[in-house]
Amino acid sequence: MVDHRDILISDDVLGDPARVRTVLARRVDELLSRGGDGVSDLHVIRLVVRIAAPDPHAWLAAQELMPKIYWHGRGDDRLTAAVGAADRCVGGRVDGFESLRSQLDVVLPGSDARVRYFGGFRFDLDAKTSAEWQPFGTFAFTLPRFVLMKHGEAAVLGCNLLLPRDVDRRAHILEEIEQLRFPVDPLDGALPLPDSRSDTPDRDGWFDKLARALDAIDQRREGLEKIVLARRAAYEFSDRLDPITILKELEKVTANCFHFAFQFGGDSALVGATPERLFRRSGRRIWTEAVAGTRPRGETEAEDRGAVASLLASEKDQREHAYVRDSIREALEPLCDVFDIDAEASGLKLTRGWHLISRSEGLLKEGVHGSDVMRALHPTPAVGGYPTETALRAIRDLEAFDRGWYAGPVGWIGSQGAEFAVALRCGLVRANSLSLYSGAGIVRGSDAASEWDEIEQKTSDFAKVFGLYAHDGS
Numbered sequence: 272m273v274d275h276r277d278i279l280i281s282d283d284v285l286g287d288p289a290r291v292r293t294v295l296a297r298r299v300d301e302l303l304s305r306g307g308d309g310v311s312d313l314h315v316i317r318l319v320v321r322i323a324a325p326d327p328h329a330w331l332a333a334q335e336l337m338p339k340i341y342w343h344g345r346g347d348d349r350l351t352a353a354v355g356a357a358d359r360c361v362g363g364r365v366d367g368f369e370s371l372r373s374q375l376d377v378v379l380p381g382s383d384a385r386v387r388y389f390g391g392f393r394f395d396l397d398a399k400t401s402a403e404w405q406p407f408g409t410f411a412f413t414l415p416r417f418v419l420m421k422h423g424e425a426a427v428l429g430c431n432l433l434l435p436r437d438v439d440r441r442a443h444i445l446e447e448i449e450q451l452r453f454p455v456d457p458l459d460g461a462l463p464l465p466d467s468r469s470d471t472p473d474r475d476g477w478f479d480k481l482a483r484a485l486d487a488i489d490q491r492r493e494g495l496e497k498i499v500l501a502r503r504a505a506y507e508f509s510d511r512l513d514p515i516t517i518l519k520e521l522e523k524v525t526a527n528c529f530h531f532a533f534q535f536g537g538d539s540a541l542v543g544a545t546p547e548r549l550f551r552r553s554g555r556r557i558w559t560e561a562v563a564g565t566r567p568r569g570e571t572e573a574e575d576r577g578a579v580a581s582l583l584a585s586e587k588d589q590r591e592h593a594y595v596r597d598s599i600r601e602a603l604e605p606l607c608d609v610f611d612i613d614a615e616a617s618g619l620k621l622t623r624g625w626h627l628i629s630r631s632e633g634l635l636k637e638g639v640h641g642s643d644v645m646r647a648l649h650p651t652p653a654v655g656g657y658p659t660e661t662a663l664r665a666i667r668d669l670e671a672f673d674r675g676w677y678a679g680p681v682g683w684i685g686s687q688g689a690e691f692a693v694a695l696r697c698g699l700v701r702a703n704s705l706s707l708y709s710g711a712g713i714v715r716g717s718d719a720a721s722e723w724d725e726i727e728q729k730t731s732d733f734a735k736v737f738g739l740y741a742h743d744g745s
Contacts (some may be wrong), residue, residue, distance in 0.1 A: 277319045277383065277429070279304075286323035288453035295320055295430055296448045302432065303441040305358045313436060314381035315357070315414065317429045322453075324426035327352040330419055331532075332410040335450055338413055339540070340389045341480035341518060341532040342683060344690055345548065348422060350530075354388065357431040357448055360388060362409045366442055367396050371410055372642040378414070378433065379686040381398070386431070388412040391533065391541075391681035391694060392450050394650060394674040398574040398667060403701060406539045410664050412684065416447060454559050460516040462737050465506040465705075471672050472502065474645035474723060480669045481719040487665060488715050496548025498665050501710035502726050503672050506737075507703065514540035514700040520736040526622050529692035531681055541676055546621050546731060547653065549680050552689045557637040557644065559603065562619065563653045563712055564588035564627035579618040579625045579711030586718045592627040592715075594652040598659070599631060602647040607633035623731050633662030641689040645680055654678040654693055654710065675699065677708035700735055 280298040285291045292478035327350060331339055338357040343350040360374035390412030393400070400409070400610060418429040430448070437444060440654040472480055487495050518532045534540035547562045553711040561570065569575035584590055596612060604610045612631035619628040635644075637721050655678075656662025677699075682691035699706045711722040 279316045279319050281320050284321045284323060289471050289702050291320060291322055291428065291453065292448050292451060296426070296445050299430060299432065299444055299448065300441065303438050304436065307437050311435065312381050313378050315378060315383060315386045316432045317383060317386065318432065318433055319427050319429045322426050322428050324421055324424050325453055326457035327419055327421050328515050328519040329454045329456065331644060332458050332513060333452040333454045335538040336416070336447060338417060339515070339532065339534040339536065340413060342389055345527060345529045350421050352419045353415030353417060357416045357433045357437070358414040360412040368646040371412065375684065382686060384685060384687045385494040386414065387683040387685045389412050390685045391676050392649070392679045393676055394654065394678040395663060395667070398673065401675070402675035403497045403539070403699060404673055406535045406537065407541070407676050411535065413415040414452055417451065420615065426452065457515060458519055460513055462516060462520060463508050463510045464738055465508050467507045468474055469505050470502060471505070477502065478719045479727055481713060481717065481722065484665065484669060484713050485717065488713070493661040494555050494658055495661045495665060496657050497591060497652055497712055497714045498662045499654050499710045499712050501670060501677070501708055502706045504730060506705045508705070509703065511703050512700050513706060514542050516735065517700065518542045521732060524622060524735050525732050528621070531692070536579040538702040540700045541694070542700060543694055543695055545692050545695040545697065546619060547693040549648055549691040549693050552644065554643055554687055557633045557635055559631045559648070560590065561599050561629040561653065562626050563592040565725055566625045567714055568623055572692065582625050582627060583618060588627060589616065589712060591714050596629045598657060599648065603633055606635055606639050606643060606647060608636055609634040624728060643686045645691065648709045649680050650678065652734070653712070674708065678710065696729060696732060
């Protein structure tokens with residue numbers, strides 16, 4: 272877990288929190304006192320200490336520093352919990368993927384290849400940001416100050432220093448080290464039941480919007496063939512919600528997913544468990560997935576086999592999936608020297624549902640940046656529709672709420688790699704409220720009642736965590 276360009280500051284595994292803080296502070300003080308060793312170009316140095324592995328959720332919840340970030344890739348045996356900010360890349364409404372690239376290019380080229388900025392983008396960069404999504408901006412990527420990386424029973428604590436800029440922040444960084452907490456007990460907080468629920472749109476509104484969408488599809492208005500419409504279920508609670516406790520409970524019941532949390536300060540946090548990879552990059556190699564088409568899992572093994580067989584045989588679901596697969600091919604082939612994608616979809620099994628999935632792999636052309644890939648791929652027809660711009664205009668017209676980061680890219684980016692998921696099956700926590708977002712792909716032949724039920728099934732993981740279904744009777 273220690274890269275050859277990390278600076279390992281202790282050969283021992285430190286278990287005493289006071290010792291961890293003392294050793295780390297001493298090395299930070301020594302390094303920053305040298306004034307950056309005369310190097311003028313911005314670059315990141317990571318100081319690393321081996322520590323007795325804490326419960327990462329308890330560690331993250333115990334910290335006072337902001338932002339708080341959690342990332343656990345699907346199928347990855349390593350996870351990251353991080354706090355504080357050594358650097359931030361942010362953008363407003365008029366900023367986009369090129370703005371992120373220009374900001375990252377100031378730091379990443381001269382830094383360790385394992386340095387990672389964590390963050391995400393709004394679903395619709397051109398739409399106006401509502402009040403509840405203001406803390407997240409159009410995009411926000413953070414180089415954390417402190418990173419807990421856990422791999423099995425082994426753990427390291429890293430401190431990212433941005434030189435020479437951090438030379439003038441020495442006293443502040445030393446104060447931040449003193450604020451680090453290392454709880455002994457795992458995170459074990461009870462989650463409250465909600466007092467109320469409201470849906471936007473409600474069931475009648477949903478039927479009305481689907482009728483309008485299907486009419487536009489039937490008429491091929493502006494060439495529209497598919498639109499993904501979303502719903503927001505807003506829950507109010509008497510007690511304040513802890514997003515990290517929600518994350519831990521959600522992770523228990525959502526196998527084979529990406530798990531993430533972003534809390535930039537105050538009461539707002541985005542927490543989610545999404546099955547869908549946008550892309551993964553290692554050097555010039557890139558892997559992507561087309562995910563669209565859904566069935567709930569069966570109660571028995573025989574019913575489960577029937578569910579995936581029904582999904583694979585569905586003309587409607589295969590047609591919906593093909594829009595996504597074809598759009599990924601069209602987006603990535605121009606960026607790649609070699610690109611291959613599955614000709615036929617297979618089944619992706621989750622805890623409570625099945626999806627159609629087509630996997631792809633490619634070799635990027637020289638000079639292609641991670642931001643170029645994001646710009647080409649997002650939004651896929653799995654979260655927007657087809658054609659993309661037509662679907663986005665229809666979504667702005669039909670949806671009465673701001674998606675914010677829901678259905679946008681979330682993950683990390685470095686100089687030689689990146690991993691991004693699509694922020695689905697997620698919730699926005701604000702003090703004592705929780706807004707859950709989920710959507711359904713609408714094509715010719717879609718049924719409003721079935722799509723309503725599909726969205727209920729997609730939010731059932733959160734429902735299981737809170738006991739929401741038992742509470743609201745759905």
